[in-house]
Amino acid sequence: MTDRIRPLLAGNWKMNGTRASLDQIKAIAEGVKAPLSEKIDTLLCPPATLLYVATALCDDSPLAIGAQDCHSLVSGAHTGDISAAMIADCFGTHVIVGHSERRRNHAESDALVRAKAEAALTAELTTIICIGETADERDQGQTLDVLKRQLAASTPDGAASETTVIAYEPVWAIGTGKVPTSADVEEAHAFIRRELVARFGGDGEKFRLLYGGSVSGANAADLLAVANVNGLLVGGQSLKAADFLAIYSAFERQFA
Numbered sequence: 001m002t003d004r005i006r007p008l009l010a011g012n013w014k015m016n017g018t019r020a021s022l023d024q025i026k027a028i029a030e031g032v033k034a035p036l037s038e039k040i041d042t043l044l045c046p047p048a049t050l051l052y053v054a055t056a057l058c059d060d061s062p063l064a065i066g067a068q069d070c071h072s073l074v075s076g077a078h079t080g081d082i083s084a085a086m087i088a089d090c091f092g093t094h095v096i097v098g099h100s101e102r103r104r105n106h107a108e109s110d111a112l113v114r115a116k117a118e119a120a121l122t123a124e125l126t127t128i129i130c131i132g133e134t135a136d137e138r139d140q141g142q143t144l145d146v147l148k149r150q151l152a153a154s155t156p157d158g159a160a161s162e163t164t165v166i167a168y169e170p171v172w173a174i175g176t177g178k179v180p181t182s183a184d185v186e187e188a189h190a191f192i193r194r195e196l197v198a199r200f201g202g203d204g205e206k207f208r209l210l211y212g213g214s215v216s217g218a219n220a221a222d223l224l225a226v227a228n229v230n231g232l233l234v235g236g237q238s239l240k241a242a243d244f245l246a247i248y249s250a251f252e253r254q255f256a
């Protein structure tokens with residue numbers, strides 16, 4: 001069943017990118033062409049400052065544009081925050097919530113991540129919910145316990161495979177060049193799949209599960225060959241069009 005899931009290649013620019021980077025977005029938008037774009041979805045999440053202009057740039061491209069975070073409320077006295085409705089207003093179609101950098105740097109709890117995901121669903125954004133263990137948790141053999149807790153507590157009851165994507169990002173793999181073994185990724189993704197099926201029944205089989213953490217053109221094909229890996233969430237290697245498109249090519253080999 002999982003082999004019919006439409007794969008997703010997503011880039012997260014984090015706090016990188018200025019107007020000078022718009023040529024990279026344009027090059028990515030031009031690079032994600034048919035026929036592969038008919039089989040896989042592509043998404044780029046630039047910083048909020050570039051959101052509106054990026055969606056305009058990608059008007060004629062299959063490349064979707066999304067945001068990296070949203071507030072749980074629609075509007076109000078929340079200096080510095082942006083709402084899911086504002087992202088939709090800029091023609092953004094996706095939002096990442098619960099990234100480990102937000103969980104760590106902004107003390108975001110599972111309950112808050114869930115509230116953000118609910119807000120995103122209300123705004124009709126596709127929501128990418130990130131989960132993943134730290135190095136300490138992994139060393140203590142707690143990986144699956146952490147994934148179970150984060151997944152259960154961060155995912156809204158109203159989530160569905162059409163609207164919600166789960167990204168497994170081991171914290172120790174992000175920006176470090178360290179990547180888990182295929183066996184470890186397979187175990188984590190199989191576990192997440194089982195948990196989703198236990199909660200959402202047959203629809204749990206259809207959720208897209210992304211792997212993220214030090215993905216590059218060199219390791220993308222191996223990661224995509226792992227069972228229950230339905231796409232990738234890419235940080236550093238999404239900033240330059242050439243790097244991102246090299247990862248896109250790996251999708252071509254796996255899914256075309």
Ligand SMILES: O=C(CO)COP(=O)(O)O
Binds near residue numbers: 176234235237
């Ligand atoms: O955090 C990530 C994507 O959300 C991964 O970042 P890197 O690909 O730079 O390790």
